[in-house]
Amino acid sequence: xxxxxxxxxxxxxxxxxxxxxxxxxxxxxxxxxxxxxxxxxxxxxxxxxxxxxxxxxxxxxxxxxxxxxxxxxxxxxxxxxxxxxxxxxxxxxxxxx
Numbered sequence: 001x002x003x004x005x006x007x008x009x010x011x012x013x014x015x016x017x018x019x020x021x022x023x024x025x026x027x028x029x030x031x032x033x034x035x036x037x038x039x040x041x042x043x044x045x046x047x048x049x050x051x052x053x054x055x056x057x058x059x060x061x062x063x064x065x066x067x068x069x070x071x072x073x074x075x076x077x078x079x080x081x082x083x084x085x086x087x088x089x090x091x092x093x094x095x096x097x
Contacts, residue, residue: 007044008084010036051078 014033058071 007037007040010040 010033014029014036055075058075061068061071
């Protein structure tokens, strides 16, 4: 399975690396973080479409199957990542990049 990099992970890495740099590099580091986020945006969009497709198919699954509680648990684990994506989308909508 390929590793998935979330937007929050990219931004966190940028902040951590930025703390080690000189303060005059902030503009450059911001540009690098934005470029990295743009690079991964198509992959994140692809995964979001896949997620939506899975959720759509999941709605047709009867609720009395033995694995449904596990599926619900996994779905609940995805919710914070959906919030990350909403924050990311809002950030891009509010800025001219």
